[in-house]
Amino acid sequence: MNRIVGIDLGTTNSLVATVDSGIPLVIADAEGQRLTPSVVHFPAPSVDPVVGHAANRVRVLKPAETVYSAKRFIGRRGSEISQEEMLVTYPVKGAAAGAVTIDIHGRNYTPEEISAEVLKKLKRDAEAFIGEPVTRAVITVPAYFNDAQRNATKTAGELAGFTVERIVNEPTAAALAYGLDRLRERSRIAVYDLGGG
Incomplete structure (x- = not known):
């Protein structure tokens, strides 16, 4: 075991x-x-994400492609997210009754996928x-x-x-x-x- x-x-x-x-x-x-x-950078659509210290170093250079603090959104609907919480450097979407998603390179990632x-x-x-x-x-x-x-x-x-x-x-x-x-x-x-x- x-x-x-x-x-x-x-x-x-x-x-x-x-x-x-x-x-x-x-x-x-x-x-x-x-x-x-807890930072994930997505360099390109078909490239594996970069995680951790390396992603954190890229965060300043590629803010729209680098996700941080995804835990704030995990398991929450769009209606539960304040405007202040949406003020991150990457695109966050969330319909009132739907899940929050993060759009990177045309793909919608869930906070669970980022945390994974x-x-x-x-x-x-x-x-x-x-x-x-x-x-x-x-x-x-x-x-x-x-x-x-x-x-x-x-x-x-x-x-x-x-x-x-x-x-x-x-x-x-x-x-x-x-x-x-x-x-x-x-x-x-x-x-x-x-x-x-």
């Missing part, structure tokens, strides 16, 4: 982690970076580190995500080739990471999540 990885699919940055010899470990990519910018590209990169990084296929993942989401946003995040994971074992609230994952599930006495614990988005 292969390992399950944990993924923080963030608005600004994402990361993938595993447990190695009982120790949680954030996996670095080939360049030694543990944080991957970030997840695919994290999957490749994990496979390179572990040395075997990685097909199972737990993905974190903000505690305020509704069912549609959670399901859309799960869909993104599936598009990336994962079996998504569970969607976990980010504050819950943080509490578990610090061993707060093993406290011996009753305590009040505060978890503060200062994300990039």
Whole structure:
């Protein structure tokens, strides 16, 4: 049975982690970076997208072809998106009752498809580190995500080739990471999540 990885699919940055010899470990990519910018650049219609640091570097030069902060749109209808949220450098469309799409090179991408590209990169990084296929993942989401946003995040994971074992609230994952599930006495614990988005 292969390992399950944990993924923080963030608005600004994402990361993938595993447990190695009982120790949680954030996996670095080939360049030694543990944080991957949640940025996807589409250089041309028939060319594979560029993800992460390389995409982030191109963002200033090709803003209309480079998608960032797609997590803000995931699982939401056009009527749920404010005019302020639409102020991004790439074209965002969303009918009142329909899904939000991002038009790049004449193709409409969903936020799930954009997020799947970030997840695919994290999957490749994990496979390179572990040395075997990685097909199972737990993905974190903000505690305020509704069912549609959670399901859309799960869909993104599936598009990336994962079996998504569970969607976990980010504050819950943080509490578990610090061993707060093993406290011996009753305590009040505060978890503060200062994300990039």
